[in-house]
Amino acid sequence: MSTAETETGPPAWRLLLTYVRPHRRTLLAGALLSLATGATGLMLPLVARELIDDLSHDRTIAGALLAMSGLVVANAALGGLGSYVLRRTAESVVLGARRSLSSYLLRLRITAVDRTEPGDLMARITSDTTLLREVTTDSLVGLGTGGLTLVATLVMMGLVDPVLLGVTLAVVLGAGAVLGLIVPPINRASRQAQDAVGVMGAALERILGALRTVKASGAEPREERALHAAAEESWRQSVRAAKWSAAAGNTAGLAMQIAFITVLAVGGARVATEAIDVGTLVAFLLFVFYLMSPIQQVVGAVTQYQTGKAALARIQDALRLPAEPPVRPAPLPSPGAEPAAVAFQDVRFRYADDLPYIHHGVTFDVPARGMTAFVGPSGAGKTTVFSLVERFYDPGSGEITLDGRNLADWELASLRAAIGYVEQDAPVLSGSLRDNLLLGNPEADDGALAAVVKTTRLDGLVARLPNGLDTLVGHRGTRLSGGERQRVAIARALLRRPRLLLLDEATSQLDAVNEAALRDTVADVARTTTVLVVAHRLSTVTMADRIVVMDAGRVRAVGTHRELVTADPLYAELAATQFLAAGG
Ligand SMILES: Nc1ncnc2c1ncn2[C@@H]1O[C@H](COP(=O)(O)OP(=O)(O)OP(=O)(O)O)[C@@H](O)[C@H]1O
Numbered sequence: 239m240s241t242a243e244t245e246t247g248p249p250a251w252r253l254l255l256t257y258v259r260p261h262r263r264t265l266l267a268g269a270l271l272s273l274a275t276g277a278t279g280l281m282l283p284l285v286a287r288e289l290i291d292d293l294s295h296d297r298t299i300a301g302a303l304l305a306m307s308g309l310v311v312a313n314a315a316l317g318g319l320g321s322y323v324l325r326r327t328a329e330s331v332v333l334g335a336r337r338s339l340s341s342y343l344l345r346l347r348i349t350a351v352d353r354t355e356p357g358d359l360m361a362r363i364t365s366d367t368t369l370l371r372e373v374t375t376d377s378l379v380g381l382g383t384g385g386l387t388l389v390a391t392l393v394m395m396g397l398v399d400p401v402l403l404g405v406t407l408a409v410v411l412g413a414g415a416v417l418g419l420i421v422p423p424i425n426r427a428s429r430q431a432q433d434a435v436g437v438m439g440a441a442l443e444r445i446l447g448a449l450r451t452v453k454a455s456g457a458e459p460r461e462e463r464a465l466h467a468a469a470e471e472s473w474r475q476s477v478r479a480a481k482w483s484a485a486a487g488n489t490a491g492l493a494m495q496i497a498f499i500t501v502l503a504v505g506g507a508r509v510a511t512e513a514i515d516v517g518t519l520v521a522f523l524l525f526v527f528y529l530m531s532p533i534q535q536v537v538g539a540v541t542q543y544q545t546g547k548a549a550l551a552r553i554q555d556a557l558r559l560p561a562e563p564p565v566r567p568a569p570l571p572s573p574g575a576e577p578a579a580v581a582f583q584d585v586r587f588r589y590a591d592d593l594p595y596i597h598h599g600v601t602f603d604v605p606a607r608g609m610t611a612f613v614g615p616s617g618a619g620k621t622t623v624f625s626l627v628e629r630f631y632d633p634g635s636g637e638i639t640l641d642g643r644n645l646a647d648w649e650l651a652s653l654r655a656a657i658g659y660v661e662q663d664a665p666v667l668s669g670s671l672r673d674n675l676l677l678g679n680p681e682a683d684d685g686a687l688a689a690v691v692k693t694t695r696l697d698g699l700v701a702r703l704p705n706g707l708d709t710l711v712g713h714r715g716t717r718l719s720g721g722e723r724q725r726v727a728i729a730r731a732l733l734r735r736p737r738l739l740l741l742d743e744a745t746s747q748l749d750a751v752n753e754a755a756l757r758d759t760v761a762d763v764a765r766t767t768t769v770l771v772v773a774h775r776l777s778t779v780t781m782a783d784r785i786v787v788m789d790a791g792r793v794r795a796v797g798t799h800r801e802l803v804t805a806d807p808l809y810a811e812l813a814a815t816q817f818l819a820a821g822g
Pocket residue numbers: 352589593596614615616617618619620621622623772821
């Protein structure tokens with residue numbers, strides 16, 4: 239996702255408000271506590287003036303001292319409570335953003351996933367959302383409470399001495415103009431720093447996902463350089479943002495010092511001409527001192543918002559990726575449910591508008607029950623057939639039906655609930671063997687689990703493992719062999735009691751004994767379920783009820799093994815080479 243994508247769409251603050259809205263009451267409570275803290279601070283100069291007045295008129299100062307002590311204690315207590323409430327709210331905002339973003343990412347369409355780096359998406363959930371914490375407390379509350387305190391302080395100053403207020407305002411407004419120039423680069427640098435964190439996440443994911451290959455290829459130094467480059471870019475941009483933030487903070491600090499000195503000089507002259515008394519000057523100077531905090535707060539809010547805005551823009555980019563509608567989980571087929579029929583009618587499909595067509599009018603008809611094998615050279619578009627049946631993608635034209643009903647008319651969850659899908663590279667997720675098997679049907683009871691473990695010949699493995707089904711299989715199932723992963727994937731799909739089983743056969747991985755056993759299992763399943771197999775083995779194909787021969791995105795022949803060997807030269811050639819040469 240490029241930085242340019244942030245230029246469109248609603249402003250970042252609107253997204254921030256969406257996350258903040260559920261917490262508006264606690265945020266308001268925190269803001270009120272902050273204001274109360276500010277108010278107790280504001281009252282101090284007035285009491286100080288009383289104290290000086292009492293001293294100069296030989297009155298007792300006990301009352302004033304007591305009031306000052308009370309105000310100091312109240313200031314500390316309210317301040318502490320306020321900052322806790324605000325921090326807690328900010329964490330809740332982060333939680334809300336993480337929840338909604340992670341739910342959204344789970345619903346991403348596969349087309350969107352094809353175009354993005356998982357590592358970068360991960361950074362958006364982990365790192366970018368974290369930045370919302372400061373935006374909520376520092377920016378929203380800072381701007382609100384700091385702004386109000388600022389106005390209240392200025393009003394008090396105006397009441398004490400309008401002339402000195404004019405002097406103060408002149409200095410403050412001058413500083414404001416300078417700040418207007420300093421702030422925009424903070425946003426740019428922050429966005430680039432966060433983008434670099436995303437690049438780093440993507441590079442990390444790429445390396446850790448294939449660490450064995452990286453090591454075997456001796457690619458560590460190059461990959462290390464790529465990682466370091468991304469980390470350094472983030473550092474460089476963060477330092478740039480820090481430089482501008484520091485300049486902004488110090489401009490505010492400098493403005494206050496100048497205001498202090500100017501007020502001292504002008505106020506001193508006014509005391510000399512008896513326009514005001516010393517107590518008024520001291521009170522005004524204290525107000526200038528108290529002005530420091532809200533001004534710093536407002537400046538901090540504005541600079542902090544630039545970082546938050548950059549993070550919000552990255553979150554917004556992720557939320558603009560195409561996603562599937564939210565689904566209610568659909569019930570799995572009940573035992574003995576009717577098998578499904580599948581048909582493709584003149585389907586044309588390409589993975590993206592700028593890519594060539596993969597299917598150029600694919601047509602076939604698979605009746606309910608039985609086994610249909612898809613064969614053809616590598617890249618013919620066989621796996622793509624399965625992706626379309628699962629509605630990972632939608633066809634450009636033509637019609638795909640399940641039970642005679644267009645896939646687009648199915649509720650996505652019900653459609654997928656009817657299907658068991660075994661991918662070619664048989665993904666296994668980290669966690670236990672049991673977690674992996676139950677992934678598609680968490681309700682399955684121990685009996686069903688044991689039965690499926692037996693039919694997929696995983697029982698020997700389970701008996702050997704130290705913790706049986708509860709043994710952890712490692713990241714992507716690295717603690718299992720390729721053949722075991724394949725069998726786990728098949729068991730997982732079978733446990734769903736699918737009405738349609740899509741089996742993308744692995745090109746190798748199963749030994750002869752297990753292969754024969756699984757063939758029997760699949761043949762068994764095909765008696766009660768519709769089974770589609772992308773076949774790479776002649777042994778699978780010969781037992782199929784029908785074979786669909788695909789080549790370059792078209793169906794060139796349909797028939798049984800016996801028919802096709804004589805009727806279709808490509809099939810005859812594939813069969814002669816046992817599918818291995820072409821199926822690769
Ligand atoms: N997500 C994707 N984005 C873009 N192109 C893709 C994508 N997936 C597959 N392709 C392309 O689509 C074509 C068909 O792929 P497909 O996986 O359907 O072939 P296949 O017949 O199953 O091949 P094999 O027998 O090697 O598994 C290939 O040329 C591939 O490069």
